[in-house]
Amino acid sequence: MGGIVWELDPRFAPAEGESTARPGPRLGTLTTTPWDHPGPVGVPTPMALTYTRRGEPAHLTPDNVDLLPREARTFHVSLAHFMDHLGPDHVSNMPGGGRRYFGCRPTCMLVTARDPLTFDQDAKQSNTDAHTFVASPTGTTKITTDDYARWIEAIQPDAFVALADESPSWRDGVALKKTKQASARTEKWLAALLEKTKDLPTKPSVFASLQGGADVQERRACAEGIVERHGTQLAGFAIGSLGAGETPGEHRRSLLRASIEPTPWDKPRYVAGLGAPLDVLDAVEAGVDLLEASFCHQCTTQGYALTFPVKPPTTKDSKKRKRGDGKDGDGREEGDAVDKKSAPGDGDGAGDEKSAPGVGEEEDANRRLLTGGDAFKSNMWALAYRADKRPLLPGCECYTCERYMRAYVHHLLQCHEMTAAVLLDIHNYFHFNKFMEAAREAIGAGTFAEFAAFHRERAARMDGDDET
DSSP states (O other), rough: OOSSSEEEEEGOOOOOEEEEEEESSOOEEEEOOTTTTTSSSEEEEEEEEOOBTBBBSSSEEEEHHHHHGGGGGGEEEGGTTTTOOOOHHHHHTTTTTGGGOTOOOEEEEEEEOOOOTTTOSSSSSSOOOSSSEEETTTTTEOOOHHHHHHHHHOOSEEEOOOOOOOOOSSSOSSSSHHHHHHHHHHHHHHHHHHHHHOOTTTTTTTEEEOOOTTOHHHHHHHHHHHHHGGGGEEEEEEEEESSSSTTEEEEEHHHHHHTTTTTTSOEEEESSSSSHHHHHHHHHTTOEEEOOOOOHHHHHHTTTEOOSSSOOOOHHHHHHTTOOSBTTTTBBBTTTOTTTTSTTSSOOOOOTTTOOOOOTTTHHHHHHHHOOOSSSSEESSSSTTOOOOOOSSSTOOOOHHHOHHHHHHHHHHHHTTHHHHHHHHHHHHHHHHHHHHHHHHHHTTTTTHHHHHHHHHHHHHHHTSSSS
């Protein structure tokens, strides 16, 4: 056990004589050596880390996690969840150490001070050179580099993101002078944590947080300075302050590029707060390797099931679905009862390659909007599902969709049964990991631009944001 190793797929390495990798999406492999595994464990990137509360998925037990793809065992752990009433000794005194504290046996843990769901730059006090404030489940908590180092020693993660003074990234958020102060403070804390954790027996890898707020030049300068002064000591880089109210689109993409371009091509990049599918596309396009899947947890807690196709339809399926006679490619009337394994084009977009937007998709889009859903998810609280015998997502092979129908999940929600969250979480994480797998396949095939365009155009069409 000791840190992480990340390797870039040779196809995306810079050509001989080039100093940096070409921009854009890329593939890699993240390898760790968990304490309870006989050897190293590798997972492909780009990937999304499973969101946790106090180090465990909020609704899933270890046997539930076993039902998910192996990438789901890579955990994002927020230290803020431990700081409301626990001390580091509570974790480190566990027999066997901090790693045995976590019952789900993660193959990789990345620790940060930030919870991507509760992070709010307007709801905390001002930071100083001595400490920062982070959001916890019970409010805000003050933390110093000494506190942070003690928690890192207790939890024994594979890697951690150094403490940062997060500067707002929305336009005209704060004065440039304050943004520069935040960048300088972040680098100061990075140097302190590199020193305080260098002799830990578990040898966790360190990710530097790259700040700079909403200023493109300051983001570039912050990244260049940290790479120049600390680059050899770092395992990776975290692009900070995003996903907290800045304008999506080109503004956010320019901030991503400015932070990423100065970083070495052979080290991974991580970003928190950009977990929704369209945000993931922006991040991966910019060259981000690690994200977090808090979007899945957020959907589960609100009673949503992810119901979008993970990849574009094949050419054959597209031709079949273009028929305008109210029948699918097999001559079946729309709305006819179908087996859950043969449901491409049933209106909800199945999760395999045969699934595609169908003749009835626009009608289904209207139903989703009326019941509180959107292009990516369906609201299982809605009464429209009270007698729906289909799985959450026809064609999905997760444990929930193989065994349960929408009506049952709807019933569990209405009865406030905790099993509803378990079944939704299993499906949502399974489906989101399939989405990330499809993104990796598209990158490898050189078709990521088409992959991203499909999801963006579909979302605009189904949510009524386009003019076509």
